[in-house]
Amino acid sequence: MRLISCFTVAACIALAPAAPSAQKPAREAAAAIHERVAAAVGAIRLVDTHEHLSAEAVRLKGEMSLFSLLHYVSSDMWADGLDRAASEAALGRSSLPLEKQWEMIAPYWTNVRTTAYGRALLRAVRDLYGVNDISESTYLDISKRIREANRPGWQRQILEKAGIDVSITDIGITGAALDPSHLRAVLRLDYFLVVPQGVMVAEREQGVTIATLADFEAALDRAVAAAREKKFVGIKSGVAYERSLEFGEVDRAEAERLFQELKQQKGKPGRADWTRGKALQDYMFGRLAEACAKYDLPLQVHTGFFYDTWRNLAQANPTLLAPFVIRHRNTRFVLMHGGYPYGTELLAMAKNLPNVTLDMCWTYIVSPSFAARFLNEAIETAPADKVLGFGGDYQVAEGSYAHAMLCREVVSKVLAGKVADGYWSEAEALAYARGLLRENAIRVFKLNQ
């Protein structure tokens, strides 16, 4: 509250809020701007920078149900106490009766239906399957509708309904075989950071023997060259899940010594141990960045929040990566997920570092209000060609659909708001939208080639 003492009538008039009659035309004008911007944004064919969608043949193999669509909703349920291992063994498996699957999620669904992940699922089920709620009395009907709709062409139809032109998906080496008319792929090569497991994978994939660090470096170079050859549009790193994004500058002799030491474990099975050989990991990530520059592929790096539970968020703060980005000036970095919740830090990096592009993939369903704040700040801070505005980040097209619709709403609201505020013209807002949702991604991933 503000206390104002008025000494003159004129001062009182100047300080008083606008009369209701003056506010009404302003509100109507803002609504008209919003309506026009939303229509234009709704008509943009999206270039979707990040998904985990497989070829449709994969979803046609299984019997789908409501429980096959949970994806991120499961993560919120794990955070709410649902046992992850038990749920992964049961949900979306046709071997377990739907009644049992509903019993497992019902207590958690009550608590996560309110999150944006939950809202996205409700929206997909409503818009694509015509059922308005997910509850004890609807899950069987929804599951039946999903099962019946799951025929050849349905995945593509959902993406069409979302206005998605092309999706860049992250599903491993099989990405090379996707239908390039609407699906492209990025490849992960993080295994080159861990020895001996990475050595074993590279030897198997390339049919070579790797005895020295030089051999390993040559194998990495060949892997990136092959990715380019197979038309992958970028290299993706999810290394923030495993370790800190702080990568030191490492002497090659030190890396060679560590390589020989860790390689002694070769042949012993087991998961990669990311707690060992940090300096060697740092060194190899540098080689990966260099290979991306050499073969002109952007390096997508996961920053910020995680898909699953029990992760140390601080290790994924994008600012940890800044010294590495500065040392690798010829590499084009795409820093993902708006760095949530380190959004402002990520924006400062994009504003400062010429080789950083931001990607808002995943952000709208993590939190639409964060996404709106982030976009507002992004417009004000980052050059317009350095912001990628949409990536669904789903394993099922239904999720990509709901996310795309939410994205268009948030983007329209933010862009129109800035027109109403006098920040820019409507024409400028719409030009920005075309770059944000389409043209920037085509350029960054060279999709026209």
Ligand SMILES: [Zn+2]
């Ligand atoms: Zn992802």
